[in-house]
Amino acid sequence: MRLNYSEQGVGDPVFLIHGLFGSLSNLGNLARALAPNYRVISVDLRNHGDSPHHSEMSLLSMAQDLVELMDYLSISSAYFVGHSLGGKVAMQLAMSEANRLKSLVVVDIAPVKYIDNNTNIINNLYDLSKVLIQDRKMADSFLSKQGVEPFVRAFLLKNLRRNTAGNFELKININAIKANYENHLSVAPVGDGFTAPCLFLKGENSHYIEQQHLPIIHSLFPKSSVQTVNDVGHWMHAEKPELFNQLVLQFIGEIS
Numbered sequence: 001m002r003l004n005y006s007e008q009g010v011g012d013p014v015f016l017i018h019g020l021f022g023s024l025s026n027l028g029n030l031a032r033a034l035a036p037n038y039r040v041i042s043v044d045l046r047n048h049g050d051s052p053h054h055s056e057m058s059l060l061s062m063a064q065d066l067v068e069l070m071d072y073l074s075i076s077s078a079y080f081v082g083h084s085l086g087g088k089v090a091m092q093l094a095m096s097e098a099n100r101l102k103s104l105v106v107v108d109i110a111p112v113k114y115i116d117n118n119t120n121i122i123n124n125l126y127d128l129s130k131v132l133i134q135d136r137k138m139a140d141s142f143l144s145k146q147g148v149e150p151f152v153r154a155f156l157l158k159n160l161r162r163n164t165a166g167n168f169e170l171k172i173n174i175n176a177i178k179a180n181y182e183n184h185l186s187v188a189p190v191g192d193g194f195t196a197p198c199l200f201l202k203g204e205n206s207h208y209i210e211q212q213h214l215p216i217i218h219s220l221f222p223k224s225s226v227q228t229v230n231d232v233g234h235w236m237h238a239e240k241p242e243l244f245n246q247l248v249l250q251f252i253g254e255i256s
Contacts, residue, residue, distance in 0.1 A: 019084025095191030
């Protein structure tokens with residue numbers, strides 16, 4: 001599948017991969033920080049943003065999408081930064097096509113199966129997709145009544161676009177996400193261990209990387225380090241963008 005992407009800058013390539021319900025703009029601040037020294041490729045995962053929709057949606061298929069894009073751009077290997085689901089897809093790529101990655105930054109996700117982490121939001125968005133959305137305020141009110149907190153609502157509603165009838169619809173393929181989440185997206189990546197340098201960034205207030213996950217991380221990624229970013233949750237790149245950018249730039253700079 002040919003993914004939608006944008007690129008800026010020149011130099012060694014760095015791929016930026018957003019998380020579930022996101023798009024390539026989510027890591028835009030980091031892209032701009034990297035662009036003076038690197039060729040930055042920001043990607044919309046399948047069924048997200050402006051990338052094509054497909055009923056098949058697994059870590060393996062999305063990792064293969066990245067390989068196809070790299071081949072299209074004539075990039076043999078690159079640095080990767082992935083947040084949340086994007087981190088899982090990047091880990092899957094590292095474990096199945098290790099020669100395509102120079103190093104990996106995984107943002108607030110572990111190589112484990114998660115239980116019911118996003119089920120409520122998926123169901124809320126699925127329900128939203130079945131109603132006539134006349135304006136953003138209506139969509140915001142709908143999600144608010146489902147108990148979705150304001151910060152998360154603002155993030156999710158970035159997926160709205162106006163359709164030909166003048167109403168709004170979701171850009172993401174919520175049907176495919178709902179159908180594949182439990183068995184193909186919330187699962188752990190599979191394959192061989194990845195022996196190149198890796199940095200795992202954990203949000204102090206997030207529960208996506210816990211103490212019991214550390215042995216698994218170090219087993220599958222033996223040259224990894226895990227660093228906690230204080231006073232942030234799962235969206236650290238939005239909560240402390242300058243610190244987040246600094247940590248990523250420092251890590252990639254030490255490898256390159």
